[in-house]
Structures are given as structure tokens and as C-alpha cells.
Amino acid sequence: MILMRIFLVLALTVAPAMSQAENKSIVLTSAEYAPYYGAALFNRGPVTEIVTTAFETEGYEVKVDFYPWVRAENLARNGKKYDGMFPPWHSEDREQWFVFSKPMFANQIGFYKLKNSPVDFTNYASLKQSNHSIGIVNGYVNPKGFDEAKLNTKNVSSDLLNLRKLVNKRIDLALIDKKLAQYIVFTELSEHLGAIEWIDPPLEKKSQYLVLSKKAVDYQQKMADFNRGLDKISDDGTLAKIMKKHGF
Numbered sequence: 001m002i003l004m005r006i007f008l009v010l011a012l013t014v015a016p017a018m019s020q021a022e023n024k025s026i027v028l029t030s031a032e033y034a035p036y037y038g039a040a041l042f043n044r045g046p047v048t049e050i051v052t053t054a055f056e057t058e059g060y061e062v063k064v065d066f067y068p069w070v071r072a073e074n075l076a077r078n079g080k081k082y083d084g085m086f087p088p089w090h091s092e093d094r095e096q097w098f099v100f101s102k103p104m105f106a107n108q109i110g111f112y113k114l115k116n117s118p119v120d121f122t123n124y125a126s127l128k129q130s131n132h133s134i135g136i137v138n139g140y141v142n143p144k145g146f147d148e149a150k151l152n153t154k155n156v157s158s159d160l161l162n163l164r165k166l167v168n169k170r171i172d173l174a175l176i177d178k179k180l181a182q183y184i185v186f187t188e189l190s191e192h193l194g195a196i197e198w199i200d201p202p203l204e205k206k207s208q209y210l211v212l213s214k215k216a217v218d219y220q221q222k223m224a225d226f227n228r229g230l231d232k233i234s235d236d237g238t239l240a241k242i243m244k245k246h247g248f
Contacts, residue, residue: 025061026222028210029072029085033159035183035246036107036208037087039066046246050104050239051086051210054229060222070139079215083222087208089141094211099219102227103207105243108178109143110202112166114195119172121199124149132172135162142175143204160184167192178202179248 030048032038037045044064052062065082067075076085077097089107090100111134113119119132127134128149136142136153154171156162163184166174174181178198185192210226212219233239 023061024059024225025063026055026084026226027063027082028065029076029082030064030066030087031069031072032066033069033177033180034187035179036177042246046242046248047087047104047208049242049246050230050233051226053233053238053242054226057229057232058225060225073139076211076213077215079213079217079219082213083216083219084210084212086210088211089206090209091141098211098213099223101210101212101223102230103209104230105248106205106207107180108202109175109204109206110178111173111199112163112176112181112196113173113199114166114169115197117172121173124151127151127173133170135165135171135174135176137162137176141206143206146175146203160188163189163196167195173199175203 028051030037032040033045034041035045037047041048043049044066048064052064055062066072072085073088076082084098087104088094088098094100111121119130121127124145128151131152133152133154136155137159138155138157154165156165159176159180162171162174162176163181165171167189174196181196181198185196210223212223216222230239233242
């Protein structure tokens, strides 16, 4: 009888802990930014697969909802329905809302121009003097020194619109991620294949991050678990396999 009572006490104390451990979950927002992440991409893109795999390695069930960028970030800041988002670039302004993970792989950010265009880039001062028009996207964190240079910028709501303006000669340069531009031209602007070219070197290489809201429940523990999972899949080669599978 005594043994049965001990067993019941142990069962009642251990079961809730096991239930809690087995039901870890994380709910995130993201946006459409092919070929890196997006609802319609294979496995929702390499970044989504990396984030999901890192969390799953630590026993989490992961849910991701996709929204336009500004809405995705605002929902993530709130920390109620969503724990955070991926993968914004780092900025001091975002630090007031979020904690940042260890860096994932980097975007190459720079200029595209029309082929055979006389437009060139030496430095921000030369662009200021020439007054060339530069397309940028609302809500993005631009390379260091870009905003401070007070250049002739034209804001749009998406990278696709930015490239459309470039191929239609409505801007002189488009500030954009290198691989994203290649993907957009191939999938959305195929009639303009070969019409634009990348200007080397990139203005900046910007690491992508998972961010968790400082208002979210247990955000510090969840971030520690993610970073541990990210280290594991980096060390065992899983991350490299994911990148290769997606053509990176």
C-alpha cells in the first residue's frame, strides 16, 4: 500500500513536467522574400527550414505565418500571439523590441543597374553629386552610411516594384539583395533576362537573425534553445545540406 502511494505521488509530479517538456512550441511571423523564405517556396525556403530545424532539434513544435513585412514585424513586436519573427537584419532600433539570435547566413546588399548604363558607383559622395535616382523598399534597414548620405531615393513597397522601375528606366539604380534580384527577374520579369547587372563589390553583407519579442513568454529560454539548436545543425552538417538543397 505504501509503495502504491509513493508511485502515485511520483506519477503526479513527473507527469506534468513530462507534458510540459513534450509540448514546447514557438509561433513566429515572417514575410515573402524569395528565394530565402516564403509560403510558396519549397519547404518555405532555406531560412524557414533552418529556423524550424534548429527549434525541432530542441524539441519544439514550430508554426510560421507569413505576412507583408511591416505587419509581420508589428505582430512579432507585440509578443502575444507570436513569439517573434525571422529574419530581420540587426539594428539598434529593433533592440528595444527584440532579442537577437546568433547570426545565420548573410545577404549581399548592393546595386543593380541597366546593362550598358553609364551609371556607376564609386562612393556615396559621387552618387550625391550625380543625383542618380535610387530605388529602395519601405521598412528595410539600409547599408551603413546609406541613409546618412541623403541620396536621391525613391521609395516603393516591394523589391519587385523596385526592379520594374529599374527596367522601365524610372530609376537609375536599385538597392536590393543580389540573389533576390536574380530570382525576381527569372520568375517575374523573364522578358528582361540579361537587361540588368550587379555592381561589385556589395555595399554590405548583412546577417539574418531570428528575433524574439521581449514581451513574449519565456523569450530568453526560447532564444537559448534556438541558439543551441542552430549550433548543433551547423556542427553536424545539417545546415549546409539545407543550403545546398535550396541551391545556395
